[in-house]
Amino acid sequence: MAAERRVDHSAIRTNQSFIIALLSVAFILNVPLLVGFVAVVMIIGTVWPGATLFMRVYRHILRPLGLVRPDVVTDNPEPHRFAQGLGGSFTALSFLALLAGYTALGWALAWMVIVLASLNLFAGWCAGCTIYYLLNRLGAPGFDRQPPKVSE
Amino acid sequence: MDRVLLFVVIASLFALGFALLRRWQLRRAAQSAPYDALLSALRPGVPTVVYFASPHCAPCRTQQKPILHALQAELGEGVQIVEVNALDDPAAANRWGVFSVPTTFILDREGKPREVNHGVARLAQLKRQLQKVAALQPPSKSSPRQGGRFGTP
Numbered sequence: 001m002a003a004e005r006r007v008d009h010s011a012i013r014t015n016q017s018f019i020i021a022l023l024s025v026a027f028i029l030n031v032p033l034l035v036g037f038v039a040v041v042m043i044i045g046t047v048w049p050g051a052t053l054f055m056r057v058y059r060h061i062l063r064p065l066g067l068v069r070p071d072v073v074t075d076n077p078e079p080h081r082f083a084q085g086l087g088g089s090f091t092a093l094s095f096l097a098l099l100a101g102y103t104a105l106g107w108a109l110a111w112m113v114i115v116l117a118s119l120n121l122f123a124g125w126c127a128g129c130t131i132y133y134l135l136n137r138l139g140a141p142g143f144d145r146q147p148p149k150v151s152e
Numbered sequence: 153m154d155r156v157l158l159f160v161v162i163a164s165l166f167a168l169g170f171a172l173l174r175r176w177q178l179r180r181a182a183q184s185a186p187y188d189a190l191l192s193a194l195r196p197g198v199p200t201v202v203y204f205a206s207p208h209c210a211p212c213r214t215q216q217k218p219i220l221h222a223l224q225a226e227l228g229e230g231v232q233i234v235e236v237n238a239l240d241d242p243a244a245a246n247r248w249g250v251f252s253v254p255t256t257f258i259l260d261r262e263g264k265p266r267e268v269n270h271g272v273a274r275l276a277q278l279k280r281q282l283q284k285v286a287a288l289q290p291p292s293k294s295s296p297r298q299g300g301r302f303g304t305p
Contacts, residue, residue: 124271
């Protein structure tokens with residue numbers, strides 16, 4: 001029997017909080033470079049999960065100081081990585097649109113990421129994870145993980 | 153300054169939209185609840201959690217269901233939990249205005265929906281909501297909070 005896989009949801013929530021906060025600041029101060037920075041962090045975190053800057057802040061600062069308590073649950077990390085990759089892609093598109101002068105489109109894409117991350121953070125609904133499991137059900141290659149089973 | 157104002161307006165609009173959605177959902181559930189077959193087997197006088205899930209929902213399996221098991225273990229007869237598979241019973245999900253899973257409704261002792269949670273509802277949150285709906289009712293002769301349990305009939 002395969003070992004139960006576990007994910008620390010506090011790390012994910014910290015990551016989302018940083019994304020929401022930084023994109024909001026970028027919009028308020030009109031700093032497209034900050035959008036680019038968030039996109040780079042998200043994409044690096046998708047490719048190398050251990051290198052996610054905001055999660056490292058959680059692991060090395062917030063958790064040891066007791067500012068955020070761990071919330072480790074049985075879960076698959078892949079859907080969350082996919083969600084981050086999706087968010088990172090939209091954030092990168094937002095940055096490119098802002099650079100190209102399509103200001104309204106750029107900020108609309110940034111807002112879309114803010115709203116989806118907020119839905120995940122405050123309402124517990126992960127759009128990227130839902131898409132991942134939908135693709136798994138449709139048999140899409142690379143989407144191999146089914147929702148984990150929990151013994152009752 | 154303009155951008156701060158714009159940010160506040162957009163964020164407020166989203167927050168307002170979410171709050172209105174919750175109100176709409178509670179009203180819709182309240183219209184359905186008195187006649188809903190889902191609730192026909194409920195014991196009267198006991199607060200209820202109506203829990204919408206689906207077999208393909210990971211947080212339903214890994215988080216919400218264990219939390220509800222813990223809630224049931226802690227409150228025993230003081231709470232009743234109705235689980236609905238939203239895929240098997242899409243009509244019920246529609247009647248209750250459910251558009252994502254997990255969604256949990258907290259019903260008071262008269263079966264009126266009082267709270268709705270989108271996404272995973274934590275144990276402390278559910279207990280707080282059940283406490284709140286228990287406090288809405290006049291205390292029964294059997295002392296609703298006896299032994300830390302709610303609405304013991």
